[in-house]
Amino acid sequence: MAKDGFDIIGDIHGHASALRRLLDEMGYVEEGGVFRHRERRVIFVGDFVDRGPEQIATLQIARRMCDAGLALAVMGNHEFNALAWAEPDGNGSYLRPHTEKNSHQHKEFLRQITEGSDAHAQALAWFKTLPVWIDLPGLRVVHACWSEAAQQTLSSCLDASNRFTREGLREAAHRGSATYNAAEVLLKGPELPLPAGRSFLDKDGHRRSEVRIRWWDPKALTFRNAALGMNGDEAKLPESPIPTEYQYKHTKPVFFGHYWLQGTPTIESDYAACLDFSVAKGGFLAAYRWSGEEKLSPGNLVWVNGT
Template identity: 45%
Template structure:
């Protein structure tokens, strides 16, 4: 049985990444890292926010290229592709708007990568799968949604990967492809009742919240069904908003995600669901899960290092 170490969102924190890899017993192999008896799996979000984005990309890419690991796309990689892809026939128009909000989120990457480095990174991001099934596990950035992953994979097979045609549809609100990107890479969300909202980690006021897509919503409140650390209203869920949600099957392979800015001591979200994003870019931990073939995930298999600024 293969053995994997699944690493959460890095966001340009190369020092923490190197310390975590060494803690896990990996050693330098060229620009990447290697351990002969295990492989690395990255859940995406290599860029934005942190101080050493180019080094993080170099480590992850070299590790994958050498066959010592795998990587899936995060929402920040998808957003970067859209941000840097011009809308054909329209002057100064991009598939991800160059708004103050989007610029702020992407600024660290723009500051740290030269135009050539950025183009090279974008080309690599386009090669990343949106989800990965390995021997015994599944890996996706935000949520494992069978039908939506299938749609993304089929569409990507029939077109140039993440080209203008793909982005034109995936950035069109209401399209099936837009829904697939939103759920698989950004996480499914529930709309709060009228008059309720949250202020998210970036300081933006929102009336939607991420939810525990791997659980059933019956008899839950929005706060109890929320996935993350936002201050969500403790009001009963409107049953119509969650019609058809059945959770992640208990007998399905273990699935690993990132994305959710968790805090505290890492622990499985469910017997076969684990998140490895514990907010290293906000002063938290860079976390890995050490998987050795178990179908029921264990809290003691989480390994981590603290943000070096703490």
């Protein structure tokens, strides 16, 4: 077994029992409440919470592994939102306003952990320690998109370990700012405006003029074949080329989650792997077992179902 082997685990969203089964399947053994492997470590891609039946247990497993030096983790958009939800903005509101929509998204986490409890405070304290991205000698991890331009813009909000500073969180939560947009790209992925004047009606009848793209797929070069979440509506999109600024052009492998991919886990690029296979929507919790290789292989994926 190679040393410095990492098992990168996709979005867990409160499915702690699936996480236990996945760790067990990969040869991790629980000792004293901590899952460990003799030769390997874990990296979590973020989104531990906001859905799923066992959010506290999920945090406990991940945090104990991180505290013991047996795992690393990056921040997901749901951890970012949890911090911004709880942080007063100084004007009687919060960095993430407590609107109906935001409240609905976050309420299951707040119910399970009990808003304002010690456990809630401890979870927030841990979220603050999570870097937005990790760049190791042989691999990279970010929640949604690897973008050096966005990293550079957001760096004024981060410390030397890529963790939000107190003031940085405030700036990055300020809708419309450059740092807000950079955090959106890294934590939620880029949205590209369609070519001038183009728009389409989505399944809910909403007119949309922007699409999320499969930035990691070198074969996804037009709006029609790069757009995500079109659910069969791809033909409504133009075949014109997408801007290339978000294409991943490196050969250092990058791992990420966030995109709710469906079906049997697979890899769409030699150097970029999405590990979110929708465990919280009847799909799979997946991991990539990395042992130093530059070119990724679908044979190194493992997964378990959510139930």
